[in-house]
Amino acid sequence: MSGPVFPRLLRTTSFRLAALYVAVFAGSALVLGVAIFLQARAALQEQMDARIESEAAFLQGEFRKEGREHLVAVVQARGKGANALDYLVEDAEGRHLAGEIPAGRGLGPGWTRIDVPQATEDGGRPETVRALVVDLDNGAVLAVGGDLQQIDDLEEAIVKAFVWTIGPAAALGIIGGAGLSRVFLARVDAISRTVEAIISGDLARRVPTRGTGDDLDRLAAMLNHMLDRIAVLMGSLRQVSTDVAHDLRTPLTRLYQRLEEARAEGRSAAEYEAAIDAARAEAEGLLDTFSALLRIAQVEGASPHAGFREVDLSAVAEAVCDAYRPDAEEAGHVLTAAIAPGVRIRGDQELLTQALANLVENALRHTPPGTRIQVRLEGSSGHPVLSVEDDGPGVAPGDLPRLTERFYRGERSRTSPGNGLGLSLVNAIAELHGAELSLNEMKPGLRVSLSIRQD
Amino acid sequence: MKVLLIEDDHETSAYVARGLREHGHVVDLAESGRDGLFLATGGGHDVLIVDRMLPGLDGIALVQALRETGVKTPVLFLTALGGVGDRVRGLEAGGDDYLVKPFAFAELMARVNALARRPPLAERQTVLRAGDLEMDLLKRTVTRAGVEVDLLPREFQLLEFLMRNADRIVTRTMLLEAVWDFHFDPKTNIVETHMSRLRAKLARNGGGELIYTVRGAGYVLRTPGAESA
Numbered sequence: 001m002s003g004p005v006f007p008r009l010l011r012t013t014s015f016r017l018a019a020l021y022v023a024v025f026a027g028s029a030l031v032l033g034v035a036i037f038l039q040a041r042a043a044l045q046e047q048m049d050a051r052i053e054s055e056a057a058f059l060q061g062e063f064r065k066e067g068r069e070h071l072v073a074v075v076q077a078r079g080k081g082a083n084a085l086d087y088l089v090e091d092a093e094g095r096h097l098a099g100e101i102p103a104g105r106g107l108g109p110g111w112t113r114i115d116v117p118q119a120t121e122d123g124g125r126p127e128t129v130r131a132l133v134v135d136l137d138n139g140a141v142l143a144v145g146g147d148l149q150q151i152d153d154l155e156e157a158i159v160k161a162f163v164w165t166i167g168p169a170a171a172l173g174i175i176g177g178a179g180l181s182r183v184f185l186a187r188v189d190a191i192s193r194t195v196e197a198i199i200s201g202d203l204a205r206r207v208p209t210r211g212t213g214d215d216l217d218r219l220a221a222m223l224n225h226m227l228d229r230i231a232v233l234m235g236s237l238r239q240v241s242t243d244v245a246h247d248l249r250t251p252l253t254r255l256y257q258r259l260e261e262a263r264a265e266g267r268s269a270a271e272y273e274a275a276i277d278a279a280r281a282e283a284e285g286l287l288d289t290f291s292a293l294l295r296i297a298q299v300e301g302a303s304p305h306a307g308f309r310e311v312d313l314s315a316v317a318e319a320v321c322d323a324y325r326p327d328a329e330e331a332g333h334v335l336t337a338a339i340a341p342g343v344r345i346r347g348d349q350e351l352l353t354q355a356l357a358n359l360v361e362n363a364l365r366h367t368p369p370g371t372r373i374q375v376r377l378e379g380s381s382g383h384p385v386l387s388v389e390d391d392g393p394g395v396a397p398g399d400l401p402r403l404t405e406r407f408y409r410g411e412r413s414r415t416s417p418g419n420g421l422g423l424s425l426v427n428a429i430a431e432l433h434g435a436e437l438s439l440n441e442m443k444p445g446l447r448v449s450l451s452i453r454q455d
Numbered sequence: 456m457k458v459l460l461i462e463d464d465h466e467t468s469a470y471v472a473r474g475l476r477e478h479g480h481v482v483d484l485a486e487s488g489r490d491g492l493f494l495a496t497g498g499g500h501d502v503l504i505v506d507r508m509l510p511g512l513d514g515i516a517l518v519q520a521l522r523e524t525g526v527k528t529p530v531l532f533l534t535a536l537g538g539v540g541d542r543v544r545g546l547e548a549g550g551d552d553y554l555v556k557p558f559a560f561a562e563l564m565a566r567v568n569a570l571a572r573r574p575p576l577a578e579r580q581t582v583l584r585a586g587d588l589e590m591d592l593l594k595r596t597v598t599r600a601g602v603e604v605d606l607l608p609r610e611f612q613l614l615e616f617l618m619r620n621a622d623r624i625v626t627r628t629m630l631l632e633a634v635w636d637f638h639f640d641p642k643t644n645i646v647e648t649h650m651s652r653l654r655a656k657l658a659r660n661g662g663g664e665l666i667y668t669v670r671g672a673g674y675v676l677r678t679p680g681a682e683s684a
Binding site: 287288291295302306307319322323324326327330350353354357361364365 | 644
């Protein structure tokens with residue numbers, strides 16, 4: 001699980017996102033920088049050109065007004081300033097009269113570039129100037145130039161500024177991304193470790209949460225919720241296996257004993273027949289228990305709403321009451337029905353019929369003759385309540401919460417036939433339909449109700 | 456009667472085949488879905504008994520294939536799967552009845568008999584007769600020797616099922632499914648109680664016993680003069 005940290009860091013989602021963000025940021029900064037650079041250079045050049053042009057025009061004016069000697073004097077005076085331009089005044093023979101720009105190059109009128117040797121500045125390196133050359137009268141030439149170095153310096157400054165901005169920003173982004181990824185990795189590792197522990201058998205482990213409610217926390221909470229649910233299911237599965245092993249042992253042992261006895265003591269055909277019938281009855285009971293268990297498992301394992309149709313619950317209740325009424329009368333019970341008409345829900349008609357039949361049968365079997373049993377269907381189609389109520393002796397207080405457990409049989413019904421699975425099945429059917437099964441002591445009697453809620 | 460049994464479990468097929476032969480029927484056996492399909496398309500069978508889980512071609516696919524080729528022989532599915540959805544799927548595929556393992560042989564025999572002689576839909580009558588008993592399915596009335604017998608709706612359905620299967624044994628489970636639409640085994644005496652009330656009503660104005668209990672199997676409505684089933 002935990003290989004070298006660095007390559008894993010590079011693979012994390014958070015790091016990749018950070019890297020992508022840095023790349024996008026750097027790219028956009030570069031585009032911005034280039035735009036500013038080009039704009040600034042163009043503006044500076046324009047400014048310099050304007051200055052050179054106006055200077056040249058001024059000097060030309062001085063020349064026309066006062067003549068060459070005066071021009072030479074003015075140029076010499078202006079060339080001394082700190083931020084001065086570079087000049088050249090040359091006569092028709094190419095002789096240098098004034099300025100730092102060397103003469104004798106045969107300059108033609110217009111814009112040009114001239115290298116000017118420097119005596120001391122910049123270690124004697126020639127500086128390049130952009131110059132405007134103007135013809136004066138009788139072959140004399142005036143040149144006014146601006147130092148390109150200023151523009152170059154500015155360009156360099158802009159480039160430097162951008163490098164200094166983008167560099168640290170990118171470095172910070174990468175470091176931040178790596179840091180975030182480490183935190184993220186640590187939490188993912190924590191989840192992985194928990195899962196590994198669970199896989200190797202420590203089923204009680206849960207993924208740590210920080211209580212911050214962030215996405216990883218929500219994921220961890222969901223995982224824990226899922227683990228809890230699985231634990232409950234596994235617990236009930238374990239319980240079922242134990243119950244099955246325990247509760248099927250008794251009838252199997254009885255079956256075995258009856259067959260043993262028949263073999264050891266059976267003498268007449270009638271005795272054999274009796275022994276076989278008894279063994280068959282045991283086997284039938286066992287098969288019943290198995291099919292009840294299988295049915296509960298099928299109902300519990302069914303996905304909700306698969307195969308659901310619209311069911312007329314009122315008709316189901318009427319049909320069940322109708323089926324059991326003669327039986328109840330024979331047994332001296334009074335079965336009455338108070339069924340709201342036209343209650344329809346989505347569900348499985350067969351299972352709902354069986355659930356109600358189980359409840360009615362329970363009431364019939366566990367109450368003495370003379371008991372009144374009422375089947376009631378109340379409420380609307382959205383929220384119907386189906387109940388079976390009797391005024392019999394009820395159940396022992398300790399039994400009430402355990403009646404829906406598989407194989408559980410209350411103290412008072414231990415001796416009557418049954419496998420203790422009826423209410424478990426009803427409970428499973430109720431859960432499949434999103435209904436709540438509740439058992440209430442009525443003093444006297446018991447009320448078992450299915451409260452169905454459908455949207 | 457000629458029965459084709461398609462079942463891969465030797466124990467089950469030997470048990471069923473022996474029982475059917477003891478009752479005087481001819482039994483063909485197939486152990487895989489493909490063999491079964493081949494034999495079934497050959498025709499000449501009155502009933503097919505088909506296991507749901509078969510090697511090669513499962514029972515549902517087999518019956519679907521049969522129905523597509525136009526073979527209308529009644530099919531009884533045998534299955535170890537007892538779920539609600541399983542039964543519905545079996546019937547939708549073209550099965551006519553469904554029996555969950557383990558089953559009593561009497562139950563199988565009764566269902567096979569009911570299937571083999573089930574009248575085609577078109578020939579269904581509106582008046583059923585059995586001895587001096589007459590049932591008008593349109594008017595929903597029953598008369599015995601010309602005297603009207605007043606029955607509750609459920610008793611009427613019960614008698615109708617018995618009359619449609621006159622002289623054949625019908626089991627408690629068949630009645631629960633056909634009359635009450637109960638596909639589970641109630642632990643109480645629903646069928647017995649209704650049956651005794653029906654008998655009492657039919658005997659109110661004299662006349663002999665019509666509905667007999669067959670121990671360990673079910674009930675039969677016997678018409679006078681018919682061979683006993």
